[in-house]
Amino acid sequence: xxxxxxxxxxxxxxxxxxxxxxxxxxxxxxxxxxxxxxxxxxxxxxxxxxxxxxxxxxxxxxxxxxxxxxxxxxxxxxxxxxxxxxxxxxxxxxxxxxxxxxxxxxxxxxxxx
Amino acid sequence: xxxxxxxxxxxxxxxxxxxxxxxxxxxxxxxxxxxxxxxxxxxxxxxxxxxxxxxxxxxxxxxxxxxxxxxxxxxxxxxxxxxxxxxxxxxxxxxxxxxxxxxxxxxxxxx
Numbered sequence: 662x663x664x665x666x667x668x669x670x671x672x673x674x675x676x677x678x679x680x681x682x683x684x685x686x687x688x689x690x691x692x693x694x695x696x697x698x699x700x701x702x703x704x705x706x707x708x709x710x711x712x713x714x715x716x717x718x719x720x721x722x723x724x725x726x727x728x729x730x731x732x733x734x735x736x737x738x739x740x741x742x743x744x745x746x747x748x749x750x751x752x753x754x755x756x757x758x759x760x761x762x763x764x765x766x767x768x769x770x771x772x773x774x
Numbered sequence: 775x776x777x778x779x780x781x782x783x784x785x786x787x788x789x790x791x792x793x794x795x796x797x798x799x800x801x802x803x804x805x806x807x808x809x810x811x812x813x814x815x816x817x818x819x820x821x822x823x824x825x826x827x828x829x830x831x832x833x834x835x836x837x838x839x840x841x842x843x844x845x846x847x848x849x850x851x852x853x854x855x856x857x858x859x860x861x862x863x864x865x866x867x868x869x870x871x872x873x874x875x876x877x878x879x880x881x882x883x884x885x
Contacts, residue, residue, distance in 0.1 A: 694872065703778075703862055703875030704818065717870040751817055753873075762808050763873060765817040 665766035686754030780876035797863030806866035
């Protein structure tokens with residue numbers, strides 16, 4: 662049973678560029694959340710998708726956008742990259758509200774230079 | 775005041791000892807609480823969830839919740855060097871139960 666899969670594993674981008682990160686949820690999960698984890702910090706909630714709609718959003722600028730597909734997979738897009746966007750981006754899946762916890766993928770390490 | 779607070783550590787304990795990790799939260803309406811373990815360079819792994827006041831045990835791990843004091847703790851008995859990691863406390867918030875994380879406590883178990 663595959664867990665949460667994310668791609669790519671690592672990515673290096675230049676300031677001002679755009680990036681797309683991808684996530685496939687664990688089998689049986691229909692809700693995908695994205696988190697940003699800076700070095701030495703806990704993960705910060707970006708947004709959550711359910712039934713192909715953004716259900717809740719954290720305190721992130723509009724440069725961060727996402728999408729969920731009918732097969733529950735999801736993309737995170739970041740436009741106009743800043744040096745401060747360098748972080749580990751984590752995808753977490755759950756069934757609906759995630760009352761029983763979220764399963765995290767291995768993450769995408771984004772470096773902006 | 776941070777929404778979820780943890781002592782960043784490092785917390786150093788000898789092998790075989792009990793490690794005690796603590797977490798406080800600010801929102802009295804919080805209903806779900808989680809402990810995640812994160813090895814260096816890896817993603818968080820759920821090790822315990824707790825929803826009611828009291829203790830919940832799973833193997834060597836015990837989670838304790840006191841909603842009146844807005845306090846959650848994790849005890850690790852018979853600590854092993856393989857337990858050395860950062861332990862993240864997370865609180866579920868709102869209708870979507872989004873997770874609010876603390877900054878994590880680094881645990882080092884000395885052989």
